[in-house]
Amino acid sequence: MEHITLLLGIVIITALVFDFTNGFHDTANAMATTISTGALKPKTAVAMSAVLNLVGAFMSVEVAKTISKGLVNEEGIQPEVIFAALVGAILWNLVTWLVGLPSSSSHALMGGLIGAAVASAGIGAVNGSVVVTKVLIPAIAAPLVAGMAAYLAAKVTYKLGNKVGDKTSAKGYRAGQIASAGLVSLAHGTNDAQKTMGIITLALIAGGAIAPDANPPVWVIVSAGMAIAMGTYLGGWRIIRTMGSGLTDLQPQQGFAAQTSAASVILASSNLGFSLSTTHSCSGAVMGAGLGRKGGVVRWSTATRMFVAWGLTLPAAALVSAGAELVMRAGDIGIAAVTLFLIGSCLAIWFISRRQVVDHHNVNDVEPARAEEPGVVTTAIAAVTVPPTVAAAAAGTTAAATTAEVTDEALKATIPAATQTEAAPAAAV
Numbered sequence: 001m002e003h004i005t006l007l008l009g010i011v012i013i014t015a016l017v018f019d020f021t022n023g024f025h026d027t028a029n030a031m032a033t034t035i036s037t038g039a040l041k042p043k044t045a046v047a048m049s050a051v052l053n054l055v056g057a058f059m060s061v062e063v064a065k066t067i068s069k070g071l072v073n074e075e076g077i078q079p080e081v082i083f084a085a086l087v088g089a090i091l092w093n094l095v096t097w098l099v100g101l102p103s104s105s106s107h108a109l110m111g112g113l114i115g116a117a118v119a120s121a122g123i124g125a126v127n128g129s130v131v132v133t134k135v136l137i138p139a140i141a142a143p144l145v146a147g148m149a150a151y152l153a154a155k156v157t158y159k160l161g162n163k164v165g166d167k168t169s170a171k172g173y174r175a176g177q178i179a180s181a182g183l184v185s186l187a188h189g190t191n192d193a194q195k196t197m198g199i200i201t202l203a204l205i206a207g208g209a210i211a212p213d214a215n216p217p218v219w220v221i222v223s224a225g226m227a228i229a230m231g232t233y234l235g236g237w238r239i240i241r242t243m244g245s246g247l248t249d250l251q252p253q254q255g256f257a258a259q260t261s262a263a264s265v266i267l268a269s270s271n272l273g274f275s276l277s278t279t280h281s282c283s284g285a286v287m288g289a290g291l292g293r294k295g296g297v298v299r300w301s302t303a304t305r306m307f308v309a310w311g312l313t314l315p316a317a318a319l320v321s322a323g324a325e326l327v328m329r330a331g332d333i334g335i336a337a338v339t340l341f342l343i344g345s346c347l348a349i350w351f352i353s354r355r356q357v358v359d360h361h362n363v364n365d366v367e368p369a370r371a372e373e374p375g376v377v378t379t380a381i382a383a384v385t386v387p388p389t390v391a392a393a394a395a396g397t398t399a400a401a402t403t404a405e406v407t408d409e410a411l412k413a414t415i416p417a418a419t420q421t422e423a424a425p426a427a428a429v
Helices: 006-036 042-056 062-070 079-098 105-121 128-163 166-206 218-234 237-246 252-272 278-292 300-330 332-353 376-384 388-414 417-428
Strands: none
Touching: 006 042, 006 079, 006 105, 006 166, 006 218, 006 237, 006 252, 006 278, 006 332, 042 166, 042 218, 079 105, 079 166, 079 237, 079 300, 079 332, 105 128, 105 166, 105 278, 105 300, 128 252, 128 278, 166 218, 166 252, 166 278, 237 278, 237 300, 252 278, 278 300, 300 332
C-alpha cells in the first residue's frame, strides 16, 4: 500500500464516512417506490440494494476519473483541501437527511471540493468548463430527461395493461419493479461509489502517495464499495418516505416506469463519464411517472422544497468547505478544531433525529395533512359574518314566533263566534 501520512489517513477515513452517508442518503433513489408500492419489504429492499451497490462499484471508473482528474487542478491541492471539501459534503448530506429532502450527494461533494479549492488556491484552481459540461448541464438535463422518459413509459404501461385485469397487471409490474430497482442500485454503485474513489485518489495524488495520472488503486475501489453498501443497508428512511409517498402516489406500473427510466439515464451517464446526480434522475422520474397516470398528481409543495434544496446544495457545501479550509490554515490546531466541529455536528444531528424516529416499521405511514392558516380575505369575511350559532338561534326564535302566531290564528278560526264573544267580557273582568 502507498505511504499514508496521519493527515492523509484522516482524509481517507472522512471520505469513507461521506461514502457511508451517501449510501443511506441515496437508498431512496433505488428503493423508495418499491417499498411504497409493497413490491418488497423494507429491510429486504435495502439489503438487495446494498449488494448491488457493491457490485456496481467494480463496473467502471470513468466517473472517478472525472472527479480526480478533471474538476479541479491537481497542482497546489493539498490534503487539507480534500478534508475541508468532505466536511461540507457530509454536513449537507446529514442536514437534508434530517429534514427528509432528497438532495444530491454528488453535488454536495463537488460543491465542497470547489469551495475548498477556491479558498485555498483561488478561482483558477477550478476547471470551469468541466463544471459546466459535466456537472451543471447534467444536473438540469437529468431530471428533465428522466421525467419525460418516465412519463411516456407510464403512459405506455397503462395502455398495454388495458386488456389485462388490474390485479394481474399490478402483480406483473411488482415483479418488474424488483428488477428495475436492482438496475437502479447497480447504476448507483457505478456512479456514486466512484465519486468517493475519485476523491480518495485525488487525496493520494495531493499527498504524493501515487502518481498524478494514476487510476484508483484496487483497495480504494473495494473500500469505497463496502462503505456505500453499508450505508445503503442502514437505509435513509426519512428520504425513502418523501420519495415513496411524499412527492406523489405511485402504483406498481408507475414505479416500474420511474425506476427503469432513471436506471437508463444513470447508466448512460456513467459510461460517458458524467458525474450525474442519481437523486435528480430518480426524483424527476418519480414526478414524471406520477403525472403519467390519468388523474395522477404531484405534490408541488414538497417538490418545491426539494428544488430549493437542489439549488442550495452546491453553494451551501462550498461555503462550509471554504470556511473549514480557512480555519485549517492555523495548522494542527485548525485541523483538530474542524475535526471536532464535524464530529460534534454529526452527533447533534443524530440526537435531533431521535426525537421523531422514522425506520422500516413506519416508513410507509402517511403523515396527516396540516390545516392551512386562514388567509386575509377569509379572516375579513369571518369578521363581518354573523356566527352560525347566533344566526341559527335567531332563525329559531323567529320561526317560533311565526309558529305561535299561525297557531293562534288557527285556533281563533276554529272557535265559534259566540264563544269568542262570551269570552271577551270574561277576559275584561
